[in-house]
Amino acid sequence: MDNELTFCKMPLDRASTLRKNQSWLEQKLAATESCFYFYWRGKYLYLEERLFVYSKASTADLTLDCSSSALFNQAISDNRVTFLGTEQDAAYFVCDLSFLTDVEMKQWLDKLAIQKLKFIDFRSSLTLLNQHQGAILSYAKALIHWQKSASFCGHCGEKTKLMDGGHRLVCQNTGCKKEHFPRTDPAVIMLVEHQPKSGPAVCLLAEHHRIPEKVFSTLAGFVDPGESLQEAVAREVFEEAGVKTTDIEFIDSQPWPFPHSLMIGFIARAQNTELCLEEEELRSADWFTAQELVNFGEWGDESDGPKLPRKESISRLLIDLWCQKQLSQSSG
Ligand SMILES: [Zn+2]
Incomplete structure (x- = not known):
């Protein structure tokens, strides 16, 4: 990619x-x-x-x-x-x-x-x-x-000192001297699709409480310790929407400096379509066809209707790629 x-x-x-x-x-x-x-x-x-x-x-x-x-x-x-x-x-x-x-x-x-x-x-x-x-x-x-x-050592609490042009922090406690390196928090982000026996394919998008209302985005979540990326995708989708997934396929990744994540994007196939939402995370969720999504508004516009996520996000890339594929298949 x-x-x-x-x-x-x-x-x-x-x-x-x-x-x-x-x-x-x-x-x-x-x-x-x-x-x-x-x-x-x-x-x-x-x-x-x-x-x-x-x-x-x-x-x-x-x-x-x-x-x-x-x-x-x-x-x-x-x-x-x-x-x-x-x-x-x-x-x-x-x-x-x-x-x-x-x-x-x-x-x-x-x-x-x-x-x-x-x-x-x-x-x-x-x-x-x-x-x-x-x-x-x-x-x-x-x-x-x-x-x-990381300006204070996570081990002993003493001040740390920047080294290597700002890429390494070393604890100033001579009994500790622990080194600290920049951290990146991996997060999975996934578009879940479903192909019904008849009719067009649909994908699962949700309104998250942390973004404005009516903006429909892919599901996402941080990777737990001891978890593979594919396991994180399956767990997050099931926890947030009650959907089991298979055929989890890597699409692309994106550094996300808010504050220091790495978004790792996937497409997965749904094994069931009934939704059971985690209400603390999601305001609503639904299945949409590509034809419905191309008529969505843009993040930040004045319309009352549903909107797509920000253009710079990998969520938007996953949605756009999926729509292009569906629409080219239906026209071909
Ligand atoms: Zn220390």
Whole structure:
């Protein structure tokens, strides 16, 4: 599968061996061609509608004045700059300024010798980003979230220290020294289909309490410890909808940086169609034909009718692929 899913197709070489070399990292931090993104509390810095990238080589119209460059240098010396990867000779970093308060951030922006800079929430700025930018920023966001959540050792409670350009945390307790690495939470997401003896095939979609009403999405859930992905698919579908499944087939996967999941997408066949919903999770669920789904509205539109999930989600990809297949079969 080679789908253009949002957050996929990271263009940078993660340079996972080179980033362990502190002198190489320091050289890259100071290099003219290195590029920096700025992050503050779930938001990235934009110049009007364009993602802002600071580089001594190319940002000729930006001069960091004394106080802003001091802050930038402080962020570097405080290990608040995370290495993301390389593209040819250029190294890419994200500078996390989340330690600044609202007021301090406004002051920092005011002092920069460039107008029209603003921080925009990552999720709501996806339409401003191309595929590669979306992948880089999603990676950066997941790393920063992990660094914050693991800033104290899970074993002994002592502070941890960032190493390897922000990709490893080491406990500062000399009796512990436990290493912590970025975590990814696997979640399965699945479109369940059923082919009746006569008539068109149908698929199972549900309204989840955690998303707006009338948006129908595929079922999904986190993988339990000691569970295979296929077992997780079968368990989640049965728990949430009372449907037993077979022929579970992998379709595609997508990093999902809210906060640090990996969505693993499947299609499965239903063995029964009666629904028994887990009401804590689902508002409603039903079986739909492809012809019904193509008439659904879009997430966020004003209509009162049923809607499809967000275009950037793998849920939407699974629905779109299934509809295309059904409609091409019925027309062929
Ligand atoms: Zn420890």
